[in-house]
Amino acid sequence: xxxxxxxxxxxxxxxxxxxxxxxxxxxxxxxxxxxxxxxxxxxxxxxxxxxxxxxxxxxxxxxxxxxxxxxxxxxxxxxxxxxxxxxxxxxxxxxxxxxxxxxxxxxxxxxxxxxxxxxxxxxxxx
Numbered sequence: 001x002x003x004x005x006x007x008x009x010x011x012x013x014x015x016x017x018x019x020x021x022x023x024x025x026x027x028x029x030x031x032x033x034x035x036x037x038x039x040x041x042x043x044x045x046x047x048x049x050x051x052x053x054x055x056x057x058x059x060x061x062x063x064x065x066x067x068x069x070x071x072x073x074x075x076x077x078x079x080x081x082x083x084x085x086x087x088x089x090x091x092x093x094x095x096x097x098x099x100x101x102x103x104x105x106x107x108x109x110x111x112x113x114x115x116x117x118x119x120x121x122x123x124x125x126x
Contacts (some may be wrong), residue, residue, distance in 0.1 A: 003118070004092050008107050009116035011068040014109065015092065020071055020099040024056065025121040029091040032058035035114075038042055038080040038087065045073045047099060049106050054096070056087070069106040071099035 002027065003009065007017045013028035029035070037057040038072040047053040054065040075098040079086060086094045102109075111119060 003113040005113045008068065008112065009108035009119075010066060010068045010110055011119060012064075013120070014066055014068050016068040016110070017106065018104070019072070020069070020101045021095045022068060022097050022099065023095045024065070024087065024091050025116070025120070026091050027124070028056075028063075029087055032056060032063060033060045034058055035084045035087045038084045038096065039075050040076050040080065040121070043073050043076060046095075047071060047073060056084075065096065067099075068102075068110055070102040072100050073104070074100045 007015045009015050009025060013024055013025045014022060016022050035056055035058045038054065039057070040054040041047065045053070047070065049067050049070045051067055052064040053067045056063050056065060076095065077095055080094075080096065
């Protein structure tokens with residue numbers, strides 16, 4: 001799986017673009033299986049890097065979503081309330097929230113696409 005180079009990744013399997021758009025990775029989606037529900041914060045909510053900001057529920061489990069960076073939720077992908085399966089179809093194109101970054105330098109501490117791919121491969125035991 002090639003991970004897009006236009007974003008940074010967390011070891012908790014979220015991605016973030018430089019403009020503050022957040023989603024989950026292909027690896028996370030594959031690990032979860034069929035996603036049936038996504039619980040996201042409301043617009044205006046402050047989220048903190050490394051802290052949970054929502055959950056993803058699949059037929060297998062409920063998993064926390066961890067903020068890759070701190071900021072204020074500016075937009076929530078409302079389509080996921082009625083069509084959570086969009087994440088299964090294309091997790092790298094299906095965003096969850098967009099935040100106004102508090103400190104864009106926080107992104108420097110996240111994984112590049114190549115580093116994340118290596119990390120995910122090791123975690124999967126390949």
